[in-house]
Amino acid sequence: MRVLLVGATGLVGRHVLAQALADPRVAAVIAPVRRHLPAHPKLQSPQVDFDRLPGDAPWWRVDAVICTLGTTIRKAGSQAVFYRVDHDYPLGVARQAQAHGARAFALNSALGADPASRVFYNRVKGELERDLSALGFESLTFVRPGLIGGTRDEFRLGERVAGVVLGALGPLLPPRWRINPALRIAAALLDAAIHARPGVHVVGSERLAEAV
Template identity: 45%
Template sequence: MAAQRIALLAGATGLIGGHLLRQLLDGGGYDRVISLGRRTLPDTHPRLEQRVVDFGALSAEAFEGVTDVFCALGTTMKQAGSEAAFRKVDHDAPLALAELSSKAGAQQFLLVSSVGADAGSVTFYLRVKGEVERDVAAVPFASVHIFQPSMLLGERGTHRPAEAIGGAVMRGVQGIMLGPLKRYRPIEASSVAAAMSEAARRGKPGRHVYQYEEIVAFAAAPRN
């Protein structure tokens, strides 16, 4: 009997995570999908298991049997309220997921980061994103896939007027964002989710970073 493929998703309540949960359940090829979160979701599915956890006090038991880990955790400085709180969500929690799931035997880790992520950046947001990329990539998985989207498009559960305006502007100018600027084009959150699912399906060994063009190509790949 073939070994079961079990996906674990952290961040299912977010914009990318919500799309990703549905894709993993409906067409990801997984025998079981575990949603790890601070609260339960209204979603129901025969292959969905929900585990309520404190991300600051995770244990390896939460990852038993998991083969692929998808991390779509993230916040904003406004939501976090401080740099320390932001770091806990965008660096400490993803790294804990990576370290504990690797110890439990997971083979793949897929992380949502940001275009421009750089551990040496003078910008706090991009520096933290770069640091978590660096630290997760050092964890001994067979495969690590890092996705660096720019502005995300899609319907959010909360109203963010500034992001709505920014998204409209970016849609209008994306046609002239060519060459090195193409990686800054806005992208649908559903496309990022589809790209993550496809990258996991292919399971290419090693460390990989994907930006706009690669994400779009993965998202458009035919599903067998």
């Protein structure tokens, strides 16, 4: 099968890319990026501007989409830019891929995603889930991790502190509040894309929790 991966340079996206390239069930990975990725026989990484996605590119023709695209308000600089990256970009990709025949979509969302939430981050994630659901994919999966475990290219103080605290308290916490390793999140996303189970599915943080 052919898989479109957006967000391939992020923490979870890098693991999805590595797993997909190593999986014999995946014939090709298309990973649109702002800068080219290292070459691989199964990888195509077209350079794109997510504000101006090409509507007629042949690489849109895929079987499934995995979206790990996202930023932080601090990095984005404003709520408006954050919304564009975490909501508008994934939704735009979904529409284009579906128009070209994609049947399945797997989203790296977040614990607490809710369009009615008072927390801006959770509300944006919830609105994206709602708007993706309205598109009518044959298979749609929302993977909702809590704190993601792994090493990022960028330093995030809040995540680092939370990781230390939750790591120490892990055995005492309910599974849904434990650290979710990026490897497990990536595996859940890839599994959802490959199997394309009909309907809408949610993979909660308790199913992604680090073993203790």
